[in-house]
Amino acid sequence: MIDWLVLAIAVPLLGSVVAAALPGRASAIGLATAVLTTGSALAASLVVAEGGSLRSDLGGWGAPLGIALAADGLSAALLVMSNLVALGISVYALDYFSGGVRRHFWPLWLLLWTSLNGVFLAADLFNVYVTLELLGISAAALGALSGRPDAVAANLRYLLVGLLGSMTYLLGVALLYTELGTLDIGLAAEALVPGPLAHTAFALMLGGLLLKAALFPLHFWLPPAHSQAPAAVSAALSALVVKAAVYLVLRLWMDLFGPVAGPGAGAMLGVLGAAAVVWGSWRAFRAERLKLLAAYSTVAQVGYLFLFFPLLAIAPPPEREALLGALVLLALTHGFAKAGLFLAAGLLQKRVGHDRIDELGPAIQSLPVVGLTLGLAGVALIGLPPSGTFIAKWILLAESIGAGQWWWAPVVLIGTLLASAYVYRLLANAFGPAAQAEPAAEGALAPIGRLAQAPALLMTLVAVVVLGLGGEPLWGLLEGVGP
């Protein structure tokens, strides 16, 4: 019997060991593993889409003694997005990294992928902690691959912040286990009664995960770490690693802490999210460098995701489903769009050796496909139709006004306006006369292969066209998720 849930984790893990043992063939092994992993994850998601949900008791002991893997519509949605984005990043990495860095990149990248799939499929509170540790260590090591002192410093801080986040989470798990005597999320949810312990554990676990999700004001570590990492890694950090923490917040909010997570906690997350939207968008607008712009834009986009929580906390079932679908759609769209933006930024940086926004004109004009990618990513980040972001923001606005919480609407509008400003500031380079005045010195521009440009373009196309026009089935997939 083939257990796709297990394969989605075991395949990249094996691939990592083999790639580490055979550094000379790391790229070939890495790409083969990437294809097989994506296949397993897609197969698992397909089964979920057809059958509702999947569960697999590892070791055959069953909960509460053993550990289980589980997938429902929410896991499946994030699994599909993460694995497709990761596959795109893998193809991009073939060309992006030089020989010396390649043998370090592949094993660590496959371990990061293992832990991502592990997070999305985990059904055990302690197992979540172990996957978070693997995620944090491999992500920080990848972020520091360039070896430059500022990149190492930023990612060392990222590592320490991540450790603080997971230890805080673990403290909450320990408290819960003391009270409930089980680590399985489903069994713990059945046994949980509202009280001081449940509130304390909720606060600790939520706090730890918010630190990893970089929700304002806990975002301080993100811009330097994400902007200093190699572009292929930045894409994974911003599009996927941060999403894993947001996913866990949502998972615990709905499946475990339902009786504790009330309107008060929702409102707090909403206020922090609103601050993140405004502050992150403003800093992105003021950024001098493209990768820093993209990193601050992630801070803002994470903020949007948390704007849904105050509404989720009070919404009756039909509205709840609409909101949950919009929240996931926004997360998926941002995953594809931000990965595409970072990959495109990496190509521009390779082309001209820097990523100073105001001097990127010649690079963008000489690479029309990358220019198109930037434009499409911009459409998705602003939330113009037909992107998935547009639909998600539309539902967010409608639901917040419908629920009488109109004050979230101006936040969305300000964020959108600022996003338009920073995207136009970037795209103006593609048309500006200043750039045309620049002599087209062919020798100064590094060659960029076609294969390297394809993943970013495809990802942004998915964000704008596929998720925007074909996002409907997502609501069907998410049916039955949550309490």
Add this chain to the structure above:
Amino acid sequence: MGVRHSLIIGLLALIGATLAWVYWDALIGHAGTRLAGLALERVPESGVSNPVTAVLLNFRAYDTLLELAVLLAAILGIWSSGPEARGFLPAGPVLGALTSWVVPLLILAAGYLLWVGGHAPGGAFQAGALLGAAGVVLRLSGEPSAGLPPLPWLRVGIGLGVLIFTLTGLALMALGQGFLTYPAASAKWLILMIETAATLSIGATLAAAYLAGEPVPARSTTQQPGGTRP
């Protein structure tokens, strides 16, 4: 100490007191059994008689597999940060003699702990820690390789635990048992095999971590004991 420091200390003390109170409350307010009772009850089915090993290598083997992957990520991260630090000077006669006594004893003790883990405190992590310590002692006494094999073999060694663990799980799945579901008859030997591989990996990883970087294949630049002989 300013007002700010006192404020932070006061806040931390308050958080600590809250946590302690909640923990105490949970500890005394809890009537039912936790997992320990259930785990002890099922130990005879696990293939080993040491309950800790039963939990780590059987009931929650998947966690242990991922923890080995965390160690792998750590050493790969260290290697990606640059070449190893310079070696130490060769040991004097007293330390050299001591090392030649201590290292074999550490290896022997590691083997013992690995075997005894099945029915008494011990196991792969303890045994691997001793192997790692043997490597550190060797390195401190001037052996540049820290007792580790050449880099191509070391690359296999650091992943051996994860490799054997995962392949065992997948083989059992292919046989229709489910991932890491050991048949009762062979559980003991499967666990011993996984633990042996894990011990070697943990030992190699810890000793290699002490080099603080990727080992440099050509050791000709490092001072070799006896290398000055005409």
